[in-house]
Amino acid sequence: MKEIPVSKRDLIVALVLAVVIAVGILVIENWPLPTEQGSVASTKEDSLPSAVAVSGVERVFQINFQENKETWLKRICEVSTITGCELLSAGADAMWEKYTDAKSVVSAAAQATQKVADNGTEQVWQMNITLSSPLPGSNKTQDTAYVVLMRTDSGWKFDRFLMGEEINALLARIKSSVPTVEEGKK
Amino acid sequence: MKRFFLFIVVLTLLIPTAVYAQDTDPWSEVFQPDGNLKPDLINLGVTTDHPDWMSMDLPFGQSLDLDANYHRYQTPRGNIVVLPSASTLFFMAMNPQESGLASSYGSLGSGYGSLISFLGLAAGDNLDWGRIQAEHPEYTSPDQFWGAVLNGNQDVWTYFSGWGFITNLLQMTWNDGALRSTYLLYLNGTQNCTSIPGGCSGVVTPPPPPRECPDPSVVLQQPVLAIQKTAPNNPLVVGQDTETRRGADIQARVTVPPVIFTWHEPIYEVRDICRSARVGETPNCNTRSGSIFLDGVSDTKRVFKECRTHVERLPDAVASLQATGALDAASQVWISGQLSQSHYGAYIHQENFTLIPGIGSWTGGCGGGATCTATGQALRVPFADPGTFSLRLDVVTTGTRFRGIPITQPRRIGIDGTMQVYVTLPALVP
Numbered sequence: 001m002k003e004i005p006v007s008k009r010d011l012i013v014a015l016v017l018a019v020v021i022a023v024g025i026l027v028i029e030n031w032p033l034p035t036e037q038g039s040v041a042s043t044k045e046d047s048l049p050s051a052v053a054v055s056g057v058e059r060v061f062q063i064n065f066q067e068n069k070e071t072w073l074k075r076i077c078e079v080s081t082i083t084g085c086e087l088l089s090a091g092a093d094a095m096w097e098k099y100t101d102a103k104s105v106v107s108a109a110a111q112a113t114q115k116v117a118d119n120g121t122e123q124v125w126q127m128n129i130t131l132s133s134p135l136p137g138s139n140k141t142q143d144t145a146y147v148v149l150m151r152t153d154s155g156w157k158f159d160r161f162l163m164g165e166e167i168n169a170l171l172a173r174i175k176s177s178v179p180t181v182e183e184g185k186k
Numbered sequence: 187m188k189r190f191f192l193f194i195v196v197l198t199l200l201i202p203t204a205v206y207a208q209d210t211d212p213w214s215e216v217f218q219p220d221g222n223l224k225p226d227l228i229n230l231g232v233t234t235d236h237p238d239w240m241s242m243d244l245p246f247g248q249s250l251d252l253d254a255n256y257h258r259y260q261t262p263r264g265n266i267v268v269l270p271s272a273s274t275l276f277f278m279a280m281n282p283q284e285s286g287l288a289s290s291y292g293s294l295g296s297g298y299g300s301l302i303s304f305l306g307l308a309a310g311d312n313l314d315w316g317r318i319q320a321e322h323p324e325y326t327s328p329d330q331f332w333g334a335v336l337n338g339n340q341d342v343w344t345y346f347s348g349w350g351f352i353t354n355l356l357q358m359t360w361n362d363g364a365l366r367s368t369y370l371l372y373l374n375g376t377q378n379c380t381s382i383p384g385g386c387s388g389v390v391t392p393p394p395p396p397r398e399c400p401d402p403s404v405v406l407q408q409p410v411l412a413i414q415k416t417a418p419n420n421p422l423v424v425g426q427d428t429e430t431r432r433g434a435d436i437q438a439r440v441t442v443p444p445v446i447f448t449w450h451e452p453i454y455e456v457r458d459i460c461r462s463a464r465v466g467e468t469p470n471c472n473t474r475s476g477s478i479f480l481d482g483v484s485d486t487k488r489v490f491k492e493c494r495t496h497v498e499r500l501p502d503a504v505a506s507l508q509a510t511g512a513l514d515a516a517s518q519v520w521i522s523g524q525l526s527q528s529h530y531g532a533y534i535h536q537e538n539f540t541l542i543p544g545i546g547s548w549t550g551g552c553g554g555g556a557t558c559t560a561t562g563q564a565l566r567v568p569f570a571d572p573g574t575f576s577l578r579l580d581v582v583t584t585g586t587r588f589r590g591i592p593i594t595q596p597r598r599i600g601i602d603g604t605m606q607v608y609v610t611l612p613a614l615v616p
Binding site: 060061081082083084086087088090091092094095121122124129131134135137138140143144145148150159160161162163164165166168169172173 | 236242243244245246247248249250251252253280341343344345346347348349350352353354356357
């Protein structure tokens, strides 16, 4: 059997190298990778629109049947585009009737989790919403939504919730345009 | 600005093409050769509906139910013409099967082109045409792509690059309920009214029988116009008149007699008859006189009796009135030539005047006899040049409608008048 002499110095160098490599792997694995769409409202530019998105969503789901419909709409319209305000107002009668019948008193907490689209004048944000209690016709208190924000003369405004077809198309487009990890290694 | 262009083009699309006027085409029952709706259409008015395909889903199972809105007409043969609002039409195009768009005669025939044009304008830059071309090179123009969407062969949502145009489109509809670009025709719509947009609301059943009375007629009477100076009798150029800058008063008047619209209503009466008995019916009368056996069943039948003539006096109101004055060419030559030679420094001060609206205004209205009048006055017009002024009055009327259907188009009429403005010239007397 052949004896390989290892000096004390070589042993220390090898140990140091092993520790450095292990730490390196851990750091790389946990490093927050920037995506094409960006993630949480992390940049200064994104913080204002995301705050508008949060405010818009929370106001939509802040419901107290003892208030009247106009008070509810006015609160939403304060942070909405004119068209977004009119859109919600146009369909508000049936919604408010349900809330009144169910005596709904609900508050919402929203979080802007990801900006999924930005064309300069419009942004789409993915939102996580938590309700204090379920709304009529649903037993959920947590849901995900996608909202459109519009840049106006008076800053970013809440416009509307994306429709199902729009969400599917948008997510499919993002999926096809962002390279996978395997593709990135090639 | 973009919305304005869309509005203009949508209005342009409202002018139906000549293809509708062909007798063999079902559209010939809808439009007259000049493109106006036929007067025998029944105006069913505006119907609103809450279809599922105009519902916008919200989180937590909530939904925003938008109104689908249609203006509809019924033809004498029982077809239904549907004019959806701009936003309704957009959602119909996005859901051609569910909305009933695909089953309309218009979506397959000549109405197709205007619908595609509307979609292209409504979506505008929000359609990612570059991506469509990259993924579907078979479409060489956006129109071809929209055609595929309407046929259900393409999912348009995949290719939208913007989102705000939908709320803009909705707002446009709310701001102007009359903004309707496309006529959709549903053959036998009265019989199948449950499956047409707007349902059976207001549909006249059974449909009126084919026309048995003469066509309606229209008699237009010539409007009377006048434009003249009313005071003073002999106006002097301003500065020379007795009052300080008195000038002259101009009056314009127009009287538009009613449009006489005569139409004929078929009157029917119900007669008792004995018709052949059907299987399962018990005979109780004889279909032939002298017959011994009961072979028929008593029933009633609607029989044409006569045509009742209606004469309608339709007001054709004044929509706009404009009056102008201009120094005529001979007077201008005289001032610049003869007058400037004898009175050094004479020149033309102001050759054109916008009298009404401008210096003055006008008011108008229609009386009980459907005669419409309008009067305008421009007081103390500061004519500063001597000579003959040509006066011009131009009037545009609103056109007439009967039960919501246009009968006559707006008329553009005008008249000329003149007036003299005098000047006092000093002369040295030896």
